[in-house]
Amino acid sequence: MAAIELGHLKKFVLRIPSLYFCSIRLTSMCTQSCMQCGIPAQSDGSFIDLEHFETILKKLKRHGNKRINLTGGEPAIHPHLEEIFRLLAKYEFTNTALLTNLYYFEALQDRVIDLACKYDIGINTSYDGLADVADKLRGATDVQNIVEEGVRKINEARRREDYSHRPTATVVISQINLHQIPEIIQRIKELGWNLNIDVYRYSSENHREQDEMKITSRDELLNLLPLIQQTQHLKTPLWYFDGWQKHKHKQCPYMISPTFGSKFFVHETGDLYTCLPEPIGNLINDDIKDIFASEKWKDAKAQFAQCPGCWNTCYTISSRAVSYLHWGTIRQYLLKRPKLKSAAAVYL
Ligand SMILES: C[S@@+](CC[C@H](N)C(=O)[O-])C[C@H]1O[C@@H](n2cnc3c(N)ncnc32)[C@H](O)[C@@H]1O
Ligand code: SF4
Ligand code: SF4
Numbered sequence: 001m002a003a004i005e006l007g008h009l010k011k012f013v014l015r016i017p018s019l020y021f022c023s024i025r026l027t028s029m030c031t032q033s034c035m036q037c038g039i040p041a042q043s044d045g046s047f048i049d050l051e052h053f054e055t056i057l058k059k060l061k062r063h064g065n066k067r068i069n070l071t072g073g074e075p076a077i078h079p080h081l082e083e084i085f086r087l088l089a090k091y092e093f094t095n096t097a098l099l100t101n102l103y104y105f106e107a108l109q110d111r112v113i114d115l116a117c118k119y120d121i122g123i124n125t126s127y128d129g130l131a132d133v134a135d136k137l138r139g140a141t142d143v144q145n146i147v148e149e150g151v152r153k154i155n156e157a158r159r160r161e162d163y164s165h166r167p168t169a170t171v172v173i174s175q176i177n178l179h180q181i182p183e184i185i186q187r188i189k190e191l192g193w194n195l196n197i198d199v200y201r202y203s204s205e206n207h208r209e210q211d212e213m214k215i216t217s218r219d220e221l222l223n224l225l226p227l228i229q230q231t232q233h234l235k236t237p238l239w240y241f242d243g244w245q246k247h248k249h250k251q252c253p254y255m256i257s258p259t260f261g262s263k264f265f266v267h268e269t270g271d272l273y274t275c276l277p278e279p280i281g282n283l284i285n286d287d288i289k290d291i292f293a294s295e296k297w298k299d300a301k302a303q304f305a306q307c308p309g310c311w312n313t314c315y316t317i318s319s320r321a322v323s324y325l326h327w328g329t330i331r332q333y334l335l336k337r338p339k340l341k342s343a344a345a346v347y348l
Helices: 002-014 050-063 081-090 106-119 131-138 143-159 178-191 218-223 225-229 238-245 295-306 327-334
Strands: 021-025 067-071 096-100 122-126 168-173 194-199 263-266 271-273
Touching: 021 050, 050 081, 081 106, 096 106, 106 122, 106 143, 122 143, 131 143, 168 178, 178 194, 178 225, 218 225, 218 238, 225 238, 238 327
Parallel strands: 021 067, 021 263, 067 096, 096 122, 122 168, 168 194
Antiparallel strands: 263 271
């Protein structure tokens, strides 16, 4: 343990990423076809191989990773999900979340929830539309009912105290669902889930540019702020919303806090990505220390320096520790409730 902490300190001095936050994509295949998302179109039909997954975990562990998000596509359709969770437990990754749309048949919902309880995995679900709007945004049918069935089952597990995490609902605001946001937030409040807010963007090849989704009325977005900020279990730091109201300077995590703040994304091929379109290495074939000593990493750093900046939750919230010295944000986290106060507090 001490060796890892010392290792972190050394990386901090040398400005080497510790891969502290890492998302691993189990597959690009998906059960939905969302308007905003370009990931399923990249799929060659493959899932991450278990041996490769273990190699990646070992390397991440040795390098100092503390948090893994399992993502996709739809990660829950990986045929060996339990083995994936077992490997995470074997290498003592205790802070893992599954990013799932919950849009699949009932038996799979049951299995995913049972496994999340058994292996103590956090659940983060997309919830950004109601009725026809949900179907349109998510390119699927009966989305609200199917997702809410999964949500209901998760809350049943919480009520039975089989599941101790407070799940998170991620809402991506776009022009299409703007009018439904108050109702969606109300629903998430009633469920007692965390709320994570993002805004539709089209900044990488994982995204699809859709004119219909672009926010045309900034005032309408800003009008939602009081409602969002009053949400009890808001996860998105309040300081982030200042950037909605006034122009904020570039806060690139790869430049400001490379060791602890920067985010990395591992694809099912083992390729390791930052926010840039080209991978910086491959976690199956390469040693992490060689990746951060490579010309590719040097090139990536030059590109971070030239980038005009971004303002989105995906990168910005981990950019600067001092941003959290913000009165509203301090109050927001100090007033946070414990994970699960009582089973009676869980709504169905
Ligand atoms: C790529 S998905 C993977 C997990 C799972 N399939 C899901 O949708 O929850 C992760 C998150 O990225 C969001 N996302 C996808 N495309 C986006 C875009 N263009 N702008 C903002 N968020 C986007 C999704 O809505 C979702 O909350
Ligand atoms: S946002 Fe998630 S659910 Fe939608 S297509 Fe992309 S990966 Fe699938
Ligand atoms: S888009 Fe630009 S500012 Fe944002 S994380 Fe990437 S390099 Fe940094």
